[in-house]
Amino acid sequence: MFEQLKDLIRSMYPGENTIPLHRPSFSQEEASAVAACINSTFVSSVGPEIGEFEKLIAKFCDSGYAIATVNGTAALHLSLHVLGVHSGDIVLTQSLSFAATGHAILQTGAKPVYIDIALPEGSMCPEALLHFLEEECKQQENICIHKASKRRIAACVPMHSFGEPAKIAAIAEICRNWSIPLVEDAAEALGSFTEGKHCGTFGTFGILSFNGNKIMTTGAGGMILCKNETLAKRLKHVSTTAKIPDPFEFRHSEAGFNYRLPNLNASLGIAQYKKLPAFLNKKKTIHREYRVFFQRFCYKLVNNPEAQSNHWLNTVIMNSAEEKEELLQFLKVHDIQARPAWYPLHRQQHLQSVTDLPLPQTDWLYSRAVSLPSSVPFEAPCYD
Structure with missing residues (x-):
């Protein structure tokens, strides 16, 4: 699956050596x-x-x-x-x-x-x-x-x-x-x-x-x-x-x-x-590409199916923490930027909570989530 994902990302961002996670689009x-x-x-x-x-x-x-x-x-x-x-x-x-x-x-x-x-x-x-x-x-x-x-x-x-x-x-x-x-x-x-x-x-x-x-x-x-x-x-x-x-x-x-x-x-x-509508439309296309791809391999994206998302970052949920690390390393070798979810705040010493509530879903998602390149890969037209 990793090879096919690499090919998909390369096809969405043709001609780029290093593909960033998310970058601005200027003209x-x-x-x-x-x-x-x-x-x-x-x-x-x-x-x-x-x-x-x-x-x-x-x-x-x-x-x-x-x-x-x-x-x-x-x-x-x-x-x-x-x-x-x-x-x-x-x-x-x-x-x-x-x-x-x-x-x-x-x-x-x-x-x-x-x-x-x-x-x-x-x-x-x-x-x-x-x-x-x-x-x-x-x-x-x-x-x-x-x-x-x-x-x-x-x-x-x-x-x-x-x-x-x-x-x-x-x-x-x-x-x-x-x-x-x-x-x-x-x-x-x-x-x-x-x-x-x-x-x-x-x-x-x-x-x-x-x-x-x-x-x-x-x-x-x-x-x-x-x-x-x-x-x-x-x-x-x-x-x-x-x-x-x-x-x-x-x-x-x-x-x-x-x-x-x-x-x-x-x-x-x-x-x-002025370009925001074009950005949002392209984001839909990128999300659709990822969604269709991962459905073939029975993986899910972080997503609220009942809402209208801007799909800022497409984040896939891997099967295990080990598979998450394998994917991050694989994409890095191939000059494709990806990242885990943010390191949970409750694990950071200076951000400790007043009370220790169980956070099983937070820990579970962090251990499996990988955010994938989601930039707008073209210079969007400027219109009024």
Whole structure:
């Protein structure tokens, strides 16, 4: 099967010596947009492209508002900060995630508690979440309290793994019933929909990433999706060092962050956004190629069959940890980049949980998952 997979990947990316896991797709449109921004001299955190980019993403996601940030980690930290997450609190999340999810929690002074994932989508399991809350927590004056540690459950941060939508509607309902603010880590899920809504719009906030390896990029960048105007204004205020508008004086209303996306990056994002429909269509084709191939050999992909995924990374589930390692080494020898899932956060010393919950599905998927090349292999046409 390995040889046939190598041939399939080579056929999808003809003429390339080393095939990357995921890379950006640029053309003259991006170069012209960035050059125009440079010529305007508005290259830092003030400029018209930032506002335009925010409006485009807010409209695409139907989120009401979108606040651009320097990266997805900053977007997540800012979201938790504005929600009032602080030292001594607990934030529920999943261990199968990029370390930035855990690091943003630590930045607030809170501690993580990891909820196991569900398959085949590889994201937080609603049943596991509800079981933890019913067994180990209580509600006290509309606050959820972890009984053993007496800490407040200040937020829940599920992640849409590999761009595949989580069972987020069920998670959102549980969070509402238990008075827990929901922040979706949709860093990889731009263009993914479930229950008729874009990922990142089910909770109080949702965050996106525009890192260089995402489905569209601003080089580095992130976005917070928000439907509440008051909260959106506060997010923007705090992300701009909490500076009070004044033509002369530098006065600040509170401790703020320098988290705004530079205008230069936003200009790149606008050009990339025009190609997003083409990117998503090609992603469908790539996913279909992999799905048909692996069905022949009785392997499954991480996938939510009930949702509309952007198929950011196609991730196959191998039969064993040994077979996973064999595939990674085989593809490496043939100059094809692949990677395992993120090393689980609960196994990393600085990201230890307040309580040790069993995470059998997380450990099982990590031991078998291999993400395969999923870049858009052509220069997508730019259109309005």
